[in-house]
Amino acid sequence: MLKYRNVHSSSYEPLFSRRIFLYGSAGIGAGALAVMCGLAPALRPSRAWAAEMPKRGGTLRYANTDTLKPLVDPATVDALGPSDAVRGCAEFLTEVDEHNLPHPHLLETLTASEDLKTWTLVVRKGPIFNTPTPRALDADDIVFNFNRWLNAKIGSSMNGLLSPYLDASGIEKIDAQTVRLHLKTPSSTLAYDLFHYAGAIVPREFEGDFLKQPWGTGPFEMVEYVPNQSFTLKARKDYWRDGADGQKLPYLDQVISIDVRSQASAQVAGLTSGQFDLALGLDYAAYKQLAGEPDLVMSRIKSAGTVLFRTRIDQKPFDDPRVRQALRLAQDRDQITQLALGDTGFVGNDDLVAPEVDPAWAPLDTPKRDVEQAKALLAQAGLGQGFRTEMRYPTSPDFIATAAQVYAQQCRDIGIQIDLVPMPPDAYWDKWTEWTFAAPQWSHRPLATMTMGLCLRPGAAWNETRYADPQFESLLDEVNGLIEVEARRKVYSKIQTRLREDGPFADPLFMYALAAQTPKVKGFVPTAFRYGSFSDTWLA
Amino acid sequence: MLRLTLLRLPFFALTIAVSSVLIFLASEVLPVNVGRNMLGMFAPQQAVDALNHQLGTDLPLVERYGRWIGKAVSGDLGNSTSQHLPVGPLILRRAGNSAVLALAGLSLILPFALVLGTIAGLTAGRAPDRVISLISLILTSTPEFVVGVLLLLVFAVHWRILPGSSALIGAASPLSVPSKLVLPAVTLALVDIGYIARMMRTSMIEVMASPYIRAARLRGYSATRIVFVHALRNALVTPVTVIMMHVNWLIGGIVVIEAIYAYPGLGQLMLSAAAAKDVPVLEAGALLFALVAAITQLLADLLQAWLQPRLRSAAA
């Protein structure tokens, strides 16, 4: 029997007021969800766990199953592993909680104008950088960070998120605590974007190498970072937040993260042997094996993390929408999901919108498999004899390989023979935007439009499909100017329909973020992001 | 002995030099954009080109080799393109872990292999020999990953008495968690015990059939004296050489075993470097392997000469 911690049962009120927009309550437990645009106290409270007084001390060992890639600059972090190391030492302007709710974090308030084009950021008083001479965070640091993110030479993925609506010229320092952003186009996603893992705030003295200058306002300090192996953080004495016991956070003395890759055997062995207290982003196989363990608390959080079978529409034969549609129709989504992820995945609908995860999700019917129509479309496209093509995919995580194999098998039914080319992840990602036909993994983002902005706009850095559709683009612009859930849902419906008919990919499934922890780990709530953030965590 | 060492050194240097050229050429075959590798997938092309120029990856082959070997000799192995760390310390730490595994393996291999091989050799054709020979053959024929998987199944999954993963925390020494060393070392040992036991057996049979053993018997020496005083030392010559020559095989096994158990050794590093086409790490690692192989070869020669005085003058 599986034991799930019900992550939706904890209750606390989002503390934002003024211009609230409500997302529909479809299945989301907490009901009300806000984007902070007001003057609320804003900081998410330290979670008080039912009548339990946190204990201090101890070392938390956890496995992040994403690789501990080398860490250089927080702004260029491109994996969860190193981002966790940064997250312990440095913090973000906002925080998105397990309900997909954004809160201001290093900000006192985050306020938008009516037209969502002018955003005012008021810096919190209190956070202190652990620079050689500790000093307080101020507006100059914020400006410094925004400029770094928008500097193409640094190559931050924050640039991909922010540059569609923000130029460096739009950053205005008002006073020592206030920064104003003048956007090119309205944005409803800024609060979310600021929580992207590359958005950790570093002091303006920072010169580019985080291992030499591990500076931030976070609860921990870097002890060591061994790429592909592990990192160790130790508690900072002068962190700015207080715990439930009235003393400074964090509770833990030390955090150690271990790189176990997506090796199920290592994950299982580590957890069952007590080598780790916690594992984030478990492999499906490991999850399935651990499900029988009596002494583990398993969690399963729906996420927008997905795998795409994507084409490059500037390459034959995928330039023909009928071919792409046939590739979508070939899918038996249930079989793919079932075999690749079992009950740790759920079916996707070729539109990047994860049902029930994105609040504005439009509940359209799941497309059915239709071999005959797929064949007909291929015939129309002049490919009645079928064709043969290569599909590349990274060998890790494992479920991609499974999904790809199942899909390749299904495509045979419509006459397409897919030669699978598994690639070592590093080699795959080295040229990932160049492959003609591939199966990349896209990680969880709270709003589907964030992902779409990154990968479906012409000229976007991560537009691996070369997709360029004016109709789709105008819809995306439209939704970015909307903040109200139901209004967004109406546009979502059009976007989803468009992508299901014309999009450059098939999107068969979404994954649950899987985690397992021993019962003694308290004060940690796994999220769909799979971030490891332990300021409020203690060991019972 | 010293003279022999000195005589051997030019050969040693030559092997290393040839290896370095081979390694360099081999890694140059890898279609790699070093700048792109270092700057990551989102860096603009100009930056990549500039870095490539700065690193000299656009220079002619011979010049690049000169630069590389010159730096390598002075101890500068460059920076890992995938890990953004100096290669030297990176390789050394991983190599240290692999060495611990190799030594743990050897400390199991040597006593078992030599004793079993000796017993088999002395009982050639009889029951103990047949049993040992068959087991040896099966062991040496079973790939490391098969042995590893079966051991995992039994000890980590079924009985749960040993950790199934040997991933280490931080820079921790594998010796600090000996239990993590058990399965990798045993896997390594099982495959090689068979091989070396077979060598020892053959060698023992050969030596026991040699004229000086017969001469010793004809002098009225006891069987014990013949085996321990006369046969063993001579019978060790071949296995010792083989063990030394076998180091690169051992390394191969270590690569696979490290992959099975997620043991953070040089093999894992090389595997991931190959996947990431991290040329500096690949080159340095390969060079280290070549060096280790050449050194062991040298040691094998010297050890052989020590065991077999006849070779001291003749082999020169």
Next chain:
Amino acid sequence: MRTLQHFSGGAVPLLPAILRRLGRSKAGLLGAAIVLFWVLAALLAPWVAPYPPNNLVGPATQGPSTLFWLGTDDLGRDVLSRLLWGTRSVLLLAPTAVLIAEIIGAAIGLASGYLGGLFDQVIMRLNDALIAFPTILLYLLIIAALGPSRVNVVLAIATASIPGIARIVRGVVVSLRKRGFVLSAQMRGESLWYILAIELLPNVRRPLLVDTLLRLGYATFSIGTLGFLGLGAPPPDPDWGGMVNSGVRWLSVSAWMTAVPAIALASLVVAINLIADAFEEGARP
């Protein structure tokens, strides 16, 4: 009745004598039986295998049942069918790789050993360097450069085997090149080609034959290992090493999909080595 014309005939046949000796070795016969079993499995796979090897025919990670005798894998494919079809791959690739390596290695070794001099020195230094290099890393480099495919697996294994073969052949040739029969051939003005191919090559057969078998075992071993490291034949086609690789993570859920191909591979390598052992005894003159 043989006539004098046969003087110019080929070398003394070697195989029949060795096969006779093989017949005397119980272990060798056992090995031959196992290999024969797998060869039959490979040949008969299309008729014997209960399901197409790549079809998703049942629920995932099942243990043995009447429907699926050896269970199913993580994709719900029949393990028995994949095992049988996978035999074809390993039984085709290993001999191909070894054959290519033996031909090239023997040619290099013959030339290098007989001609001697600078050519020999250069070749042997290169050889030493390659032999000193761990085989698995050589595979790794080659496959990293060329990408994983069946052809590249063959290429990698062949390349890594050549130096060892060349060294063996060279050793034999060097020991022979000052022998009377070679000197005599030189003195009667035989061509280089004749001396290499007719005088020397037949003398290399015994060591090469044993070496070929040992290498066949090792190539099988290597193909499995490469598959296990994910560097072998790409999916979905069945490959024993690859089956083990994809099965390892399901070890505690269902060991069948891992243990079956693992043991099959081990049995094949053991069998080949049993034959090699028996041949080694038999090949001794």
Next chain:
Amino acid sequence: MTSALVDIRALSVDYATHDGLLHALRGVTLEIVTGEVLGIVGESGCGKTTLGYALLGDLGPNARVKGVARLNERDILAMTRAELIAMRGRRVAMVPQSPGDALNPARKIGDQLREVLFVHSRLKGAQATARICSLLEKVHIPNPQAIMQRWPHELSGGQQQRLVIAMALLGEPELLVLDEPTTGLDVTVEAAVLDLLAELRRDLGVTIALISHNLGAIARACDRVIVMYAGLIVEAGTAAEIFARPRHPYTKALLECVPRIDRARSAQQPVPIPGNLPNPFAALSGCSFANRCAYAVFDCLAEQPALLPISEHHAAACIRWADIAAEPVAPKPGEAVQISSTDRREVMRIEELDVTYHVRGTKGGGGILKAIDAVSLDLAQGQVTAIVGESGSGKSSLASAIAGLRPADAGAIYLDRKLVHWSLRRRAGWTRKFLQMVFQDHTSTLNPELGAGRSIDRAVRLLGGARGSAVRARTAELMQKVGLDPTTAFRKPSELSGGQRQRIAIARAFAGRPELVICDEITSALDVSIQAQVIAFLQSLQRANGTSLLFITHDLGVVRQIADEIIVMYLGTVCERGPADAVFSGPNHPYTQALLESVASPDPALQRKHRPLAGPLPDPAERRIGCPFKTRCPKRLGTVCDTTGPPLRSAGDRHAIRCHIPVEELDRHWTPVAGTHISAAPKNGVDNISGVIGQ
């Protein structure tokens, strides 16, 4: 009355092999009397070594033994393992064949000697060292203390032999068994070892069983001799009786086919024993020697005759011994081709030829070894020229250099008066037809993987120019000329005997009717009867074709038998050369003299004194000034020998000697005598420098 130390009765030993039971001994009965030296003689495969090992109770697990072998009334063959251990070394000690192999290569000499003493008498420390040193001195090992610090491989073959004898003596055995103690030693060393045996026997009174195929050595050292054939004793008696009055046809034939140094060439012709040894796997029917015996009659086929006494000191296993007694041992006369100096036509000439090797010396860095040092010589058409010398003399290097198989560094080689390149590859095509060679090692002279006739076939095509059916005919003809059935061509070389292989090699060399054939030690590994056969065929082909032969050998007997001219080499230089008769009659170079004196004479009545050469062969890598022989020369004059190279002085018609001593003062001690002197053939020696030369 002397007592029997060993008493062997009806001893049969069969070995179980893959191919069936091999009958090694077929019922041997003999006694060894305390204090005597018993010689056990016979050709390979006669069972003499098995008999030796039976004396130590060490016949191996696959041996099937019948009969008894009593040592002082105790049956050795029935002893328990413990009894055997107690007996071996203490009562019976063995000196195995090839002493180098009998020493543990990984232990120092001293340790191995001390071990023997410790095992046998629990002696240790200074006492042991003293014992060992005194014994080493007894076997004439100089500077025992230093020797004990050395490794076995650092000793010369002669020293190793003395050492192994010393080790055997350390246990103070009653019986010492020596298995082929002189095989592999140069003739000068062989003589010294035989002297040593005589001394030991005189001083220590040890009983000795001497196993050897070397009739000369047996004759020189033994009191009593048994002759073995096909696992049986065919004749036994005192040495004097056996050698003077052989009563078994085998003994007689053996003595007849041994070439003799003491008989003029015109008085001897090689007399081979026809046929082969009986199949060792088959049971005998009738006399084992009957199928090869010139005296055989129908009665011989009835049963194997028993060894019956024919006089007080003589027994023979032959029903016709009485008839044999009537015929004296009288070899057929030979004939020599006489060529006067005027019609000498030169086929080959070399001038100032140097052949050097780069070697890494055993002490200190590398160096250049002059294997051939400015040698000049010429060969006349149709003549047999022999080059003799000990191992290390450079005779084989000279042969290879002439054949173009080994680079010459300086000088010139003329074939048919035309200058040719030193390298075979760069010589013109006609030279291949002109010059052919027969190689030393019969095991590798034929390609083991090709049919035996193949290379004759090729030679007939390439050198004889034959095509089509002519090839067949010519090959068959050649094979018949060397006494082989043409079908032998189809057999695998490994199925042929050494003699057959060498005969094929000879046929091959003569396929193109060459002008000159070089024979490099072609009989050194063959038994005497086979040697006689090979030489007989060689000689007939040579005479028929008028071919010149350059015959390289260390065996002076063979030289005496076939050579027209003789060249004596020492350390890469020619020290004496001349017509065979002139060289054998003297005067001689001191080295030639030493060689001639060392040849073991088979006639116990005719033992000569010989002066042993001092010291070992010098390190050939050392630079030499003066006379190369100065270090060992028994007639050394003084500093002139050390500083000045000796002149080549004429000693008669084309006879020249390179020595400072005037020809008139050189000894002319060797005069052919009409006695029965036999020199047998030790294998090419591996004394002292074998590690350096010819690797």
